[in-house]
Amino acid sequence: MLSLILAAAMASAPLETPAWHDGLDWHGVHVGIQHDAQGAYTLAWPFGQRVIAPQAFKADTASALFDGLYAMAQDDLRQDSVSAIRDGAFDHGAPIPCHCFETGxxxxxxxxxxxxxxxxxxxxxxxxxxxxxxxxxxxxxxxxxxxxxxxxxxxxxxxxxxxxxxxxxxxxxxxxxxxxxxxxxxxxxxxxxxxxxxxxxxxxxxxxxxxxxxxxxxxxxxxxxxxxxxxxxxxxxxxxxxxxxxxxxxxxxxxxxxxxxxxxxxxxxxxxxxxxxxxxxxxxxxxxxxxxxxxxxxxxxxxxxxxxxxxxxxxxxxxxxxxxxxxxxxxxxxxxxxxxxxxxxxxxxxxxxxxxxxxxxxxxxxxxxxxxxxxxxxxxxxxxxxxxxxxxxxxxxxxxxxxxxxxxxxxxxxxxxxxxxxxxxxxxxxxxxxxxxxxxxxxxxxxxQVQPKLPVSLVPMLFGKRNAISLDLPDRQITLQLPAKRDGNLLVADRIRTQGTHTTVTLKAIRVDAPPLRMDAPLYAPIAPAAPTLTADGDHWTVKGDGKLQLYVNGQRAGVVDGSGNLARTAGLACVRATRVDAHGLESLPSPATCVGPVDQAGGDWPRHWTAPATGNYRVWADYRNANGPINTGVTAAVKWLLITCDGSDAQRVPLVMPHSVATQPSTHARFSATTKARCTFALEDGFNMSYLQHFAHYTGGTGGIDGPLNQAEVDNLHIAPLASGTGTP
Missing domain, CATH: 1.50.10.10 (Glycosyltransferase)
Known part of the structure; x- marks a missing residue:
């Protein structure tokens, strides 16, 4: 119910310096805290409470809330400190001995x-x-x-x-x-x-x-x-x-x-x-x-x-x-x-x-x-x-x-x-x-190093009427002492004295340029558009999209189209994405790419062959299918080396990654170079993925685990396209 109360009131109140000594109020909900002489705290809210036992390390400030939450964090850490861990995807969910921290x-x-x-x-x-x-x-x-x-x-x-x-x-x-x-x-x-x-x-x-x-x-x-x-x-x-x-x-x-x-x-x-x-x-x-x-x-x-x-x-x-x-x-x-x-x-x-x-x-x-x-x-x-x-x-x-x-x-x-x-x-x-x-x-x-940078705005909460606050940690104690004058907005170290494991810092106030938080930003970006469509028309491409769009060609900002427009044709591959821009000037995330231009294929058995039509740089990628796991998890992204040997050039070796897919799709792409009329041979070799690691012999949540490493994909056509002269992009 607390969440429903909070959800009912949107956060529109201005920021105020909190006076959080024995609790706080937030959108009509009050949280209070009490502590006893033994160092225990009781945190209470309208629908529950938590009793926090005394902890090994103490914060001693004017705010029981701040101190009690420090004790609560230590108690949370104690509960996260385990002798065994488990996950349904490893060892069939059986406990795994580990004197360590669990995640939550x-x-x-x-x-x-x-x-x-x-x-x-x-x-x-x-x-x-x-x-x-x-x-x-x-x-x-x-x-x-x-x-x-x-x-x-x-x-x-x-x-x-x-x-x-x-x-x-x-x-x-x-x-x-x-x-x-x-x-x-x-x-x-x-x-x-x-x-x-x-x-x-x-x-x-x-x-x-x-x-x-x-x-x-x-x-x-x-x-x-x-x-x-x-x-x-x-x-x-x-x-x-x-x-x-x-x-x-x-x-x-x-x-x-x-x-x-x-x-x-x-x-x-x-x-x-x-x-x-x-x-x-x-x-x-x-x-x-x-x-x-x-x-x-x-x-x-x-x-x-x-x-x-x-x-x-x-x-x-x-x-x-x-x-x-x-x-x-x-x-x-x-x-x-x-x-x-x-x-x-x-x-x-x-x-x-x-x-x-x-x-x-x-x-x-x-x-x-x-x-x-x-x-x-x-x-x-x-x-x-x-x-x-x-x-x-x-x-x-x-x-x-x-x-x-x-x-x-x-x-x-x-x-x-x-x-x-x-x-x-x-x-x-x-x-x-x-x-x-x-x-x-x-x-x-x-x-x-002990280097306090404490906002003066927090002094009422943390110091109250005190002149000093202190903290116990596993390897030291720290005391902060207020200066007599606080003409500034940030408290920093003036003098530091250390005796054994106890460090005492006398603070001084300085004034720094502190602009207000940016609180006027629009919340949402526009929804991304679908991929634009491109049609060849003489020396340009006719581009059609859903509404007014910002275009990017090969990663570079190009023109704006409103329904339709034109782009100059390039000598190599042109991959066009679009974003939608709202009244605030915010852009959406990019659309899928529409790629047009000359693309060759190298199919058949491996090794595969192709002849370069001109001297220059080329993009290469493969169509593949990797059905070895769902899109959101697993350890069997297929990782391959593409070995490229072209006449008159040193051998080139580039990685291609073929992640889990739901259908046939393009792999990641790589770049290589070739000279005019050079015959190039392509061979595919296994690279490395996480399934090769010994740890994943315990993985029982999918392929590449208990049954052994797996680095496979069904590879179809290899595609080669020229890149724009002198660049690594199309």
């Missing part, structure tokens, strides 16, 4: 990205043994003697049969970097880092753009964030580039350079440094959208800009240093928010249920808080702290997600109801609250 009440398993983000948000401080054990559970060697041996981070089951459609498994290193005090684990980290980066360089790196392909990190429900037509065709995702996933690769390369330097391996260190620097440059070149002043969430495989943004990707870009200076400040300030908190994507989708769409996720809010601290934005810092606190208080647990407008845990809107899935004590939400306390308020960074 409804998710009693360990997933690479959930665990890694949670550990990076500070869980490594609270139980390093469980953190390491969980991370080791996500490492695997290879079970097939003929496959490339090594130690790899696992990409969990996912879109189109997992990696390399999704490639954010490198988030594992974001977590593992904090746990190198264990020598044996540190050795595994270094081996897995070298092997995983080398493998991603082979299969997911695009030398033309300088970026890594793959799905957005965490945002892995395709229809929520990608065009609706990718529900049954994920090659677009596998061909595209995501901001978050590329920043995670940048972080991994930076770590690899650092570790190589510690081992005095100068060549490896310089290689990783060079790759990291080039990747940072490529991210800033391709993802920055100047007219929005933000980094795009993802772009098409042909560099098509997508008018879509995600808070995790932007936050990681800022905290990693990929976004620096003015761009770091601008991209966070331009990302919109609502009174309840910041959405994980923007703009929202009016035709999709609430989950990633139109939702607040506390762990993403915690990364946005870190980003706000990086750029010294007290308004955003306070907003994210309040959002995470409010959500935990309203539902007596650290829930996975909330609806954006009401912060409800479920809002009934018929087919659009949601969040579709939600879980109490979700691990990365638990970590988010702990990080809000440790770093967001008390300033303890992952590198061990």
């Amino acid at each position: 009440l409804k998710w009693p398993y360990v997933w690479t990205r959930d665990l890694s983000y949670a550990i990076d948000l500070g869980l490594w401080r609270f139980d390093s043994a469980r953190a390491r054990n969980g991370l080791e559970f996500k490492l695997s060697g290879v079970r097939e003697a003929s496959a490339l041996q090594g130690l790899y981070v696992m990409q969990d089951t996912g879109s189109g049969g997992s990696w390399p459609i999704s490639t954010d498994r490198v988030v594992w290193f974001l977590a593992a970097r904090h746990l190198q005090d264990d020598g044996a684990f540190a050795d595994k980290l270094r081996t897995a880092l070298d092997d995983t980066l080398a493998q991603d360089r082979q299969y997911a790196f695009d030398a033309d753009s300088g970026l890594y392909r793959g799905e957005t990190s965490f945002l892995d429900w395709r229809e929520q964030t990608y065009p609706a037509w990718t529900a049954n065709e994920v090659t677009f995702i596998g061909q595209s580039f995501a901001l978050s996933t590329n920043v995670l690769h940048y972080e991994a390369l930076q770590l690899a350079a650092e570790l190589a330097g510690e081992r005095h391996e100068a060549t490896a260190r310089n290689t990783y440094r060079t790759q990291a620097a080039a990747l940072k440059q490529a991210i800033n070149l391709h993802f920055w959208r100047a007219d929005r002043g933000m980094y795009m969430s993802y772009i098409g495989g042909d560099d098509t800009p997508v008018d879509s943004y995600d808070l995790l990707g932007i936050s990681l870009a800022i905290t990693s240093g990929v976004a620096d200076g003015e761009r770091a400040r601008q991209t966070l300030e331009n990302y919109p928010s609502w009174p309840a908190g910041s959405p994980v994507i923007w703009p929202e989708r009016s035709d999709q249920p609430i989950y990633h769409n139109r939702a607040i996720w506390p762990f993403v809010s915690a990364y946005a808080l870190r980003a706000a601290r990086t750029i010294n934005d007290p308004v955003r810092i306070a907003h994210e702290i309040e959002s995470v606190m409010r959500g935990a208080a309203l539902y007596g647990s650290n829930m996975e997600n909330y609806e954006l407008l009401t912060q409800g845990q479920h809002v009934d809107e018929g087919t659009l109801s949601g969040p579709v899935v939600n879980s109490p004590r979700q691990l990365w939400s638990v970590a988010a609250y702990l990080d809000v306390v440790a770093e967001g308020v008390f300033g303890l960074r992952n590198d061990g």
Whole structure:
């Protein structure tokens, strides 16, 4: 009933500084908290209560609510600390011994990205043994003697049969970097880092753009964030580039350079440094959208800009240093928010249920808080702290997600109801609250430095009439002391004194430029149009579409058509997409592509043959069918090497990915070069997919598991089309 009450009132009230001492009020609902002398707390709301036993580590502020929620997060973490995990897709659902953290009440398993983000948000401080054990559970060697041996981070089951459609498994290193005090684990980290980066360089790196392909990190429900037509065709995702996933690769390369330097391996260190620097440059070149002043969430495989943004990707870009200076400040300030908190994507989708769409996720809010601290934005810092606190208080647990407008845990809107899935004590939400306390308020960074950046607006809640507040953590205590004068909007360290494990920080007030949150953004993007139709007409194409559309030809912005229009014909393949633009100037997600122009075929038995009509660059792809699993899960995306030998040229080797499909469809495409009249021979060889990993011998939820590795697809015609002269795009 609480959710129905919250859903009944849309969030239209202005933001106010909260006086959350013994509770809070939100849209007519009151949540109160009491504590006793023994350190127990009772959190109560109209339809229930939760009693929280005294915990090992205490926050001592003027807000019993803040302190009690810190105790609740520790109690949630205790419940997530298990000796066995289970998932219906592994070992037929039988318990798997693991002294580690499970993902949440409804998710009693360990997933690479959930665990890694949670550990990076500070869980490594609270139980390093469980953190390491969980991370080791996500490492695997290879079970097939003929496959490339090594130690790899696992990409969990996912879109189109997992990696390399999704490639954010490198988030594992974001977590593992904090746990190198264990020598044996540190050795595994270094081996897995070298092997995983080398493998991603082979299969997911695009030398033309300088970026890594793959799905957005965490945002892995395709229809929520990608065009609706990718529900049954994920090659677009596998061909595209995501901001978050590329920043995670940048972080991994930076770590690899650092570790190589510690081992005095100068060549490896310089290689990783060079790759990291080039990747940072490529991210800033391709993802920055100047007219929005933000980094795009993802772009098409042909560099098509997508008018879509995600808070995790932007936050990681800022905290990693990929976004620096003015761009770091601008991209966070331009990302919109609502009174309840910041959405994980923007703009929202009016035709999709609430989950990633139109939702607040506390762990993403915690990364946005870190980003706000990086750029010294007290308004955003306070907003994210309040959002995470409010959500935990309203539902007596650290829930996975909330609806954006009401912060409800479920809002009934018929087919659009949601969040579709939600879980109490979700691990990365638990970590988010702990990080809000440790770093967001008390300033303890992952590198061990204490650097408070506390908005003055939160002083009434946290200090009340006190001059000091304190925090207990597993390895230290921190006390913050108020300055006599607070003429400013941000409290930072003035003097720091450390005695043993106790750090005392005397604060000082400074004034920083703090623009208000962007609260005037439209909520929804327009609905994407169908693919435009093209008809050859002399020296141009006649284009027809559904209404007024913005056209993109081979990733480049072209003309606008209203019902119909013309485009000049190109010498090579022309792939045309369309977006719909609304009155606010927001573009929809892109339509499917309509490709026209000269395309040759090479069919028959392998090897196949083809003669180049002219010197230049060519695109190659295959028609295929992969019925080895459903579109949304599995580990059997078929990954092949296409070996190309053309007269007068060195042999070329390019990957083709053939994810799970519902019918015959095109594979991902690759690029090669040939000279006039050269006879080219094409051969297909197996590459690598997740089913080769020893870990997936326990997979019982689909093919490629207990019955052995599987890397197969039915391959039909091979298609070859000329690319525009001097470019890597058509």
